[in-house]
Amino acid sequence: MPKTVRLTGPTEWIDLEFVERERTLHEIIGKGIRHHLAELSLSNTVIHLGELGVQRSRVAVHNWVQKADLQPADGESPDRVAVDQKAIRINDEQYWLYAAVDPQTNRILHSRLFSTYTIPIAREFLTELAEKHDVEDALFLVDDADDLIGGLCRENYSYRVERHGFRNSVEHVFREVQRRTSSFSNRFSHVDPPTAETWLQAHTVWWNHA
Structure with missing residues (x-):
């Protein structure tokens, strides 16, 4: 796995309401989404989750990102x-x-x-x-x-x-x-x-x- 950067940090910006029926802990899903968006390919995200003791597929991680439906916030007034x-x-x-x-x-x-x-x-x-x-x-x-x-x-x-x-x-x-x-x-x-x-x-x- 390649060296990673900026993988630590909070995940409050990820709305995890979509995972009500998921068997994976919200904290793990948040980490999986953040790691994939920040640095890791799907395959390396799966490897990282495995190191945390969580076995999930590339499809599962992909679906987490898609279902989260993350959208940039509005309301800015830039110069x-x-x-x-x-x-x-x-x-x-x-x-x-x-x-x-x-x-x-x-x-x-x-x-x-x-x-x-x-x-x-x-x-x-x-x-x-x-x-x-x-x-x-x-x-x-x-x-x-x-x-x-x-x-x-x-x-x-x-x-x-x-x-x-x-x-x-x-x-x-x-x-x-x-x-x-x-x-x-x-x-x-x-x-x-x-x-x-x-x-x-x-x-x-x-x-x-x-």
Whole structure:
């Protein structure tokens, strides 16, 4: 098993009401979810649980993450918002992960997975972001992505093209996602897009509490 980091800590941010009928202790399920989101592949999570005396399958751990349905909290009012999109492979198809990050706190405000990247998609993402957070007066930091710039213009948001500085926060998020999906061979395999997005949303919640 690889060396792990940031595996200790509380799990109050995981709502375990879904495990009422589970035979596994809530504490163990919380640890399993946190360890998988933080560092470990499903296989290594199973090995770690085995070391704690709990025998569970990869499918069981996968189902814990899916059933937890973790969603990032809303209600933020950031002064700046860094936005970007990056390619994510699901099986043999390419999808696009959009993310918005508060560069002052490094918290992920919103993330979504789309099958393509266009100005209408960017507008949909920005609309969802505005429904969750107060970003009306925020300054958006973006690189030279035409879809995001077009979406910001059409939604009448203030933006600045910036490739470094405060926008490094969103790049840091994507590097972390890439690092985690490298344990899946740089892609999600044998899952459908909604399942992959559920994992990405759960990873976002872990990131914001790590």
